[in-house]
Amino acid sequence: MSAKSLVSISDYSKEQILRILELAAGFEACPNQRILEGKVAATLFFEPSTRTRLSFETAVNRLGGKVIGFSDAATSSSTKGETLKDTIKMVSNYADIIIMRHYLEGAARYASQVTDVPIVNAGDGANQHPSQTLLDLYSIHKTQGRLEGLNIVLVGDLKYGRTVHSLLMAMKHFPSTFYFVAPEELAMPSEYKQFCRDNGIDWHETTVFSQEIINQADIIYMTRVQKERFTDLVEYERVKNAFILRNNMLDNSRDNLRILHPLPRVNEIAQDVDDNPKAYYFQQARNGLYVRQAIISSLLDLV
Amino acid sequence: MADKSEMQVKALKNGTVIDHIPSDKLFKVVSILKLDKIDSEVTIGNNLSSRLMGRKGIIKIADRYFEEDEINRIALIAPKAKINTIRDYEVVEKKVIELPEEISGLVRCVNPKCITNNEPMEPCYRVVGRSPLTLKCRYCEHTMSQEEIKLL
Numbered sequence: 001m002s003a004k005s006l007v008s009i010s011d012y013s014k015e016q017i018l019r020i021l022e023l024a025a026g027f028e029a030c031p032n033q034r035i036l037e038g039k040v041a042a043t044l045f046f047e048p049s050t051r052t053r054l055s056f057e058t059a060v061n062r063l064g065g066k067v068i069g070f071s072d073a074a075t076s077s078s079t080k081g082e083t084l085k086d087t088i089k090m091v092s093n094y095a096d097i098i099i100m101r102h103y104l105e106g107a108a109r110y111a112s113q114v115t116d117v118p119i120v121n122a123g124d125g126a127n128q129h130p131s132q133t134l135l136d137l138y139s140i141h142k143t144q145g146r147l148e149g150l151n152i153v154l155v156g157d158l159k160y161g162r163t164v165h166s167l168l169m170a171m172k173h174f175p176s177t178f179y180f181v182a183p184e185e186l187a188m189p190s191e192y193k194q195f196c197r198d199n200g201i202d203w204h205e206t207t208v209f210s211q212e213i214i215n216q217a218d219i220i221y222m223t224r225v226q227k228e229r230f231t232d233l234v235e236y237e238r239v240k241n242a243f244i245l246r247n248n249m250l251d252n253s254r255d256n257l258r259i260l261h262p263l264p265r266v267n268e269i270a271q272d273v274d275d276n277p278k279a280y281y282f283q284q285a286r287n288g289l290y291v292r293q294a295i296i297s298s299l300l301d302l303v
Numbered sequence: 304m305a306d307k308s309e310m311q312v313k314a315l316k317n318g319t320v321i322d323h324i325p326s327d328k329l330f331k332v333v334s335i336l337k338l339d340k341i342d343s344e345v346t347i348g349n350n351l352s353s354r355l356m357g358r359k360g361i362i363k364i365a366d367r368y369f370e371e372d373e374i375n376r377i378a379l380i381a382p383k384a385k386i387n388t389i390r391d392y393e394v395v396e397k398k399v400i401e402l403p404e405e406i407s408g409l410v411r412c413v414n415p416k417c418i419t420n421n422e423p424m425e426p427c428y429r430v431v432g433r434s435p436l437t438l439k440c441r442y443c444e445h446t447m448s449q450e451e452i453k454l455l
Contacts, residue, residue, distance in 0.1 A: 008444065083420055106418035106442025125416050127443055191446065 004299050005112040009130040009166045017137065023303055024138050024287070031045035031290065036303045043069035043096035044236040045122070046078060046199070047103040052122050054286070056099045057130075059292035073103075081101065085114045087132035092117045098298055105161060118299040120196030126162050131295055132262055133166040135288040140219055142287065143258040143280060147194065151216055154208055156223035156243050156268055157184040159189055163262045164223060168192055172199040179213050180205045183239040185230055209243050215252050222231035222261045222268050222281075247272040260284050315450045318343070318365040319388040320394075323376070326350050328380045329360030334369050335376050335454060336369075343367050356383070377400050378410055379452060382436065410438065417443035426455075 004013070008234045009165050012020070013219040027033070032035050041060040057067045067090075070076045078087060082105055091098055092115040100108055101122040108121035108128070123129040139150055141147050152165045152171075160182050168178070179198070180188040184207055196203045207211070214220065244267060245259065258280040261269060265281070273279050324332050329349045338345050344365035347385055353359040360387075368388060378400045390434040406428045412419045419426035419442055428438040428447075436449045 084418070085424070102418075104418045104421050104443075105414060105416050106440065106444070109442045110418045110422065110424065124418075252360070284395070 001151055004301075005108075006295055006299060007108045007119065008122045008128045009133045009170045012130070012170075014237040015164050017134065017170060020134050020291065020294045020298060021138050021141055023298060024134075024290040025142075026289040026303075028287070029294040031293065033062075034064030034257065035297055036063035036300075037058060039065040039070075039096045039300065040094060041296065042066050042091045042098045043071075044046075044076070044091060044098060044100040044102075045066055045069065045071045046073040046076065046084075046107070046196065047101050047123075048072050048241060051102050051285070052101060052129075052131075055288045056296075058119075058124060059289055059296055062289070063297065067295075068170075069099075084111060088115050088119075090120075097296060099296075119297060120299065126160065128166060129302055131167065131288065131292055133170050134164050135284065135291040136163065136167050136221070136260065136262070138287050138291050139172055139258070139260055139280060144218055147171070148176060150176040150218040151179065151220045152176050152221065153179040153181060153213055153244070154188075154221045154223070155181045155227060155234050156225045157186045158223070159186040160226075160229055161223045164188075164221065165192055167195045167221070168195065168201070172201060175200060175202070176202040179217070181207075181209045181210050181213065181243070182192065183207060183225070183243065184237065185232065185235055185239075186225065188194060195225050205286055209245075211249065211252070214249055214257075216254070218254060220257065222258050222259065222265070224264075224266055224268055244268050244270060245273055246270040247276055250276055250278055251280060305385065310365055313333045313393060314387045315346075315363045315365060316392055318363065318367050318389055319369055321362045321364075321380060321381075322359070322378075322385045322387060323353065323356060324360035324362050324381045324384050324429060325356065329362070330363065330377070332360070332362065332377055332384075336364065336373065338364060341367065365388070374400060375403065376454065377408070379406070379436070382433070400434060402419055402436070405429055405441075406438065410447075411444060411453045411455050412440045413445060413447045413453070414440065414443045414445040417445065419443075 041054055043202055057204045060067050099122050102124050105125035105127040107124045108119055112119040157165055173288045212252040227236050257278050259278055261281040263285055322432055346363040349360040350358050354389045382402055384400050386398040387394045408425050412426050427441040431437050436446045
């Protein structure tokens with residue numbers, strides 16, 4: 001079993017998280033460094049995710065490494081019935097690091113047990129996606145100059161949104177105040193509220209995305225409210241427009257406020273927000289590149 | 304004076320007495336240990352009065368001793384059960400069942416999208432709560448309550 005893998009954000013201590021953020025800042029200053037020269041990274045995407053795959057592959061390419069892999073399980077041996085273990089064992093013969101996305105939860109943890117090659121979890125079903133969490137932290141730190149003592153507003157689908165759950169888990173190291181804004185059906189699950197209580201994270205909950213909350217926010221983290229998540233479609237029709245951020249709602253917001261979103265967005269952030277300097281979601285996605293360069297080079301002990 | 308429960312059920316010469324089984328789990332213990340399929344003498348008592356538990360179940364199995372991993376299977380549903388090894392009418396060993404920190408195998412993960420339900424592999428759980436029993440899947444990180452725990 002490889003000791004050096006990134007499967008879940010909770011695998012990383014506060015120091016390790018800060019180290020990744022520091023390294024990422026270095027890559028942002030100088031994104032083209034040939035430290036992966038002669039190394040091969042495998043990107044195994046058993047479930048398609050173009051955005052995440054392109055980000056990881058760009059990270060490898062800009063560091064001078066080579067990429068092998070597949071972008072869809074349909075083109076891999078798993079359609080012939082090969083087990084995940086066999087696929088990982090095979091690829092371990094070729095690659096120095098494996099970046100994998102899988103539709104089954106726990107797949108990356110299992111993969112990390114059957115190989116000595118470092119595994120980077122690029123998403124396992126609804127479970128974990130730690131590089132997303134690290135890029136969220138990087139974006140918060142970069143825009144606010146700190147990770148602690150902030151008012152962070154999480155909006156939208158807080159029940160199924162794995163990014164907001166992982167962000168909460170990581171923020172246990174950096175005490176801030178959270179506002180959970182969601183329709184009743186998609187409220188923050190009680191286990192995460194308990195997690196906050198256990199870890200001294202201050203939180204408030206509401207079903208109203210109010211002006212008052214927006215005006216005191218340092219970070220607004222928007223997520224998609226998806227129709228298919230609702231058991232009651234009448235409820236969906238009632239709330240679908242209540243969790244949309246529009247530009248005029250930002251008129252009295254703080255100067256340091258930044259809007260984050262894991263993307264893809266549908267309509268939860270109106271197009272007119274994009275030109276507001278407080279909109280940060282596209283830069284946030286770019287930060288993913290630097291954070292992934294940091295993750296890969298740190299797992300390979302190259303920095 | 305002999306223990307009350309011993310007086311309620313006939314003494315055993317050689318074998319194992321499983322005591323302090325929750326009454327509502329007694330027949331589950333019988334089926335997990337496959338006691339309904341063995342040839343030796345089995346005496347089952349249920350709803351016996353107990354100072355500790357109010358009501359309890361007890362099983363006496365003649366000429367039969369249990370391995371550790373068999374005992375583990377009971378621990379999941381009867382965590383307070385006690386295993387007495389009897390030789391020539393004497394209790395030669397008393398074992399208190401204790402849940403291990405980690406459970407390998409035995410339980411099916413409640414999450415159908417968990418890798419353990421889709422690969423030929425052994426599931427593994429961390430015991431994150433003892434009373435009530437709560438398990439956390441090492442792989443999909445799903446937490447399971449006592450009611451959700453289904454043995455393999």
